[in-house]
Amino acid sequence: xxxxxxxxxxxxxxxxxxxxxxxxxxxxxxxxxxxxxxxxxxxxxxxxxxxxxxxxxxxxxxxxxxxxxxxxxxxxxxxxxxxxxxxxxxxxxxxxxxxxxxxxxxxxxxxxxxxxxxxxxxxxxxxxxxxxxxxxxxxxxxxxxxxxxxxxxxxxxxxxxxxxxxxxxxxxxxxxxxxxxxxxxxxxxxxxxxxxxxxxxxxxxxxxxxxxxxxxxxxxxxxxxxxxxxxxxxxxxxxxxxxxxxxxxxxxxxxxxxxxxxxxxxxxxxxxxxxxxxxxxxxxxxxxxxxxxxxxxxxxxxxx
Amino acid sequence: xxxxxxxxxxxxxxxxxxxxxxxxxxxxxxxxxxxxxxxxxxxxxxxxxxxxxxxxxxxxxxxxxxxxxxxxxxxxxxxxxxxxxxxxxxxxxxxxxxxxxxxxxxxxxxxxxxxxxxxxxxxxxxxxxxxxxxxxxxxxxxxxxxxxxxxxxxxxxxxxxxxxxxxxxxxxxxxxxxxxxxxxxxxxxxxxxxxxxxxxxxxxxxxxxxxxxxxxxxxxxxxxxxxxxxxxxxxxxxxxx
Numbered sequence: 001x002x003x004x005x006x007x008x009x010x011x012x013x014x015x016x017x018x019x020x021x022x023x024x025x026x027x028x029x030x031x032x033x034x035x036x037x038x039x040x041x042x043x044x045x046x047x048x049x050x051x052x053x054x055x056x057x058x059x060x061x062x063x064x065x066x067x068x069x070x071x072x073x074x075x076x077x078x079x080x081x082x083x084x085x086x087x088x089x090x091x092x093x094x095x096x097x098x099x100x101x102x103x104x105x106x107x108x109x110x111x112x113x114x115x116x117x118x119x120x121x122x123x124x125x126x127x128x129x130x131x132x133x134x135x136x137x138x139x140x141x142x143x144x145x146x147x148x149x150x151x152x153x154x155x156x157x158x159x160x161x162x163x164x165x166x167x168x169x170x171x172x173x174x175x176x177x178x179x180x181x182x183x184x185x186x187x188x189x190x191x192x193x194x195x196x197x198x199x200x201x202x203x204x205x206x207x208x209x210x211x212x213x214x215x216x217x218x219x220x221x222x223x224x225x226x227x228x229x230x231x232x233x234x235x236x237x238x239x240x241x242x243x244x245x246x247x248x249x250x251x252x253x254x255x256x257x258x259x260x261x262x263x264x265x266x267x268x269x270x271x272x273x274x275x276x277x278x279x280x281x282x283x284x285x286x287x288x289x290x291x292x293x294x295x296x297x298x299x300x301x302x303x304x
Numbered sequence: 305x306x307x308x309x310x311x312x313x314x315x316x317x318x319x320x321x322x323x324x325x326x327x328x329x330x331x332x333x334x335x336x337x338x339x340x341x342x343x344x345x346x347x348x349x350x351x352x353x354x355x356x357x358x359x360x361x362x363x364x365x366x367x368x369x370x371x372x373x374x375x376x377x378x379x380x381x382x383x384x385x386x387x388x389x390x391x392x393x394x395x396x397x398x399x400x401x402x403x404x405x406x407x408x409x410x411x412x413x414x415x416x417x418x419x420x421x422x423x424x425x426x427x428x429x430x431x432x433x434x435x436x437x438x439x440x441x442x443x444x445x446x447x448x449x450x451x452x453x454x455x456x457x458x459x460x461x462x463x464x465x466x467x468x469x470x471x472x473x474x475x476x477x478x479x480x481x482x483x484x485x486x487x488x489x490x491x492x493x494x495x496x497x498x499x500x501x502x503x504x505x506x507x508x509x510x511x512x513x514x515x516x517x518x519x520x521x522x523x524x525x526x527x528x529x530x531x532x533x534x535x536x537x538x539x540x541x542x543x544x545x
Contacts, residue, residue, distance in 0.1 A: 002381075004378045004381055004382065004405045004408070004409065005336055005339070005340065005404065005405060005408030005409065005412075006339070006340065006382070006400075006401060006403075006404025006405035006406075006407070006408050007382075007385070007401060007404075007405065008340075010340060010341050013340065024434070024437065025434060028434035028436050028437055029434075031436055032434070032436045032510075038496065038497065038499075038500025038501075038504070040436065040439050040440060040443065040510055041443050041496050041499040041500045041503060042493070042496040042497075042500070043440045043443070043444075044439070044440045044441075044442065044443020044444045044446070044447060044496075045443060045444075045447045045451065045492050045493075045495055045496040045499065046492060046496070047440065047441075047443075047444035047448075048443075048444055048447040048448045048450070048451040048452070048492065049451055049488060049489060049492040051444075051448055051451070051452060052448075052451040052452045052454065052455035052488060053455070053485055053488065055452070055455045055456065055459060056455065056458075056459070056481055056484055056485055056488070057481065058477075058478055058481045058482075059474050059477045059478065059481075068485065077489075085436060085437055085440050086440065086444075088437060089437060089440045089441045089444045090444065092437075092441055093441060093444055093445060093448070095412070096412065096416050096421075096424070097310060097416060097421075097445075098377070099374065099375065099377040099378055099409050099412065099413060100377070102336075102405075102408055102409075102412075103332065103333075103336060103408070103412050104333075104336045104337065104340055104408070157385070161397070162385055162388075162389070162401075163385075163388050163389045163391075163392040163394055163397065164388065165388070165391070165392060168388060185478075186482070186485075189478055189479065189481070189482035190482045190485045190486055190489070192482065193479075193482045193483045193485065193486035194486045194489060194490075196486075197486055197487075197490055198490070201489070201493070
């Protein structure tokens with residue numbers, strides 16, 4: 001899901017940009033450090049590969065088919081830093097040449113798919129890739145890469161005041177889970193086929209034994225993305241709760257700012273209340289990403 | 305294949321084509337920020353922004369009909385959310401979504417259609433985007449067509465072998481699709497390897513050499529100032545609060 005321009009409110013796109021710019025710079029430096037041996041042409045060609053891979057359909061059932069999104073597959077083959085570069089490059093080309101996703105919204109899209117999606121897609125493989133849970137880990141990586149980015153995109157849209165009735169939100173969460181499971185299955189099938197061709201194409205995963213850390217990191221990312229989604233839907237929930245408790249009269253002054261006049265009340269305090277949890281959530285996710293990046297880089301140093 | 309049209313259009317010559325890429329990127333960001341922060345978006349502001357874009361199309365001598373239809377690529381996504389706004393009874397918000405996304409998409413297209421991609425990316429690089437990212441985008445664009453053609457050939461070959469007619473179970477079809485993706489991956493790796501060898505032989509050191517060295521002129525600064533003044537006028541006089 002690529003968010004076009006015109007959807008995100010100023011605090012949301014500005015905050016997402018403020019997180020993505022240092023994030024991409026960080027991964028660019030790490031990818032640049034490892035850029036020997038023809039890695040730069042490789043990253044470009046792999047971006048083209050992900051574009052072209054969309055032409056190959058996987059039959060899912062009842063007449064529908066899915067295709068590869070690629071975040072987890074890239075992370076498992078090229079490593080998270082290079083995968084972040086490739087995904088960012090893909091998003092930039094889509095925004096500029098294909099009118100798919102906005103330019104101001106590029107910060108949000110890069111954060112969702114190029115940073116959070118890639119890190120979430122890589123973590124399971126990083127921690128369980130060498131254990132007997134290797135195949136579930138690859139599946140989980142594909143699942144998380146799509147699910148986390150979709151939840152984050154939805155959160156940003158809702159924080160920006162895009163109308164999303166409860167049932168629609170429920171249905172779209174279900175759809176996210178289905179397409180995430182499809183991505184997991186495709187990632188698993190393709191990595192299996194790649195391993196049969198040449199097992200060197202997959203990165204060697206870390207040693208087993210630190211799976212507690214992995215579980216904590218994955219739980220943190222899931223909590224941050226899914227939690228932020230529910231937090232952005234919270235004002236409605238609070239309203240309902242206060243009505244049930246019979247304090248609707250008092251609460252009216254606090255929460256009676258329906259999305260209807262969201263735009264008009266932008267100049268007031270309202271947007272702050274809506275944007276703050278989002279900004280805090282983004283900051284939390286950013287922190288997790290930086291910590292994960294540190295950890296991965298330290299491990300990589302130890303190994304070499 | 306609209307991007308082939310885009311490639312041709314971006315190499316025309318006009319006043320807008322002649323401006324420095326950095327100047328056009330800055331102008332685009334100014335325009336997008338102005339549109340994004342106009343709240344509420346009144347009819348006056350929409351007309352004002354549309355007028356500026358129309359002036360841009362004239363200055364760049366681009367085909368208006370093609371620009372109008374190509375920018376509409378954003379509308380399916382927008383319409384889904386706009387419909388939801390209408391259902392929840394907020395028509396104003398729906399109109400705002402459609403107008404803002406269409407205006408923004410048009411503005412991006414205007415800049416991309418009046419600047420050749422290498423010059424545009426060079427401009428982004430000069431404005432501080434990491435060199436490695438800019439270089440990866442250039443490689444991606446160059447080999448997009450090569451790898452897509454490869455995928456198309458593989459798809460055609462599979463069709464000729466009767467893949468659409470076969471009644472094999474779904475698990476085998478998935479295995480076949482996974483296998484062809486793995487083969488496409490392998491061919492992409494091969495291609496990357498030979499590109500790397502050829503480029504190293506020609507002295508590539510991780511950065512695309514610029515063929516032209518752009519220099520921002522007073523004319524660029526003047527254009528940017530004029531645009532900023534016009535945007536200020538539309539943003540604060542015609543619309544917003």
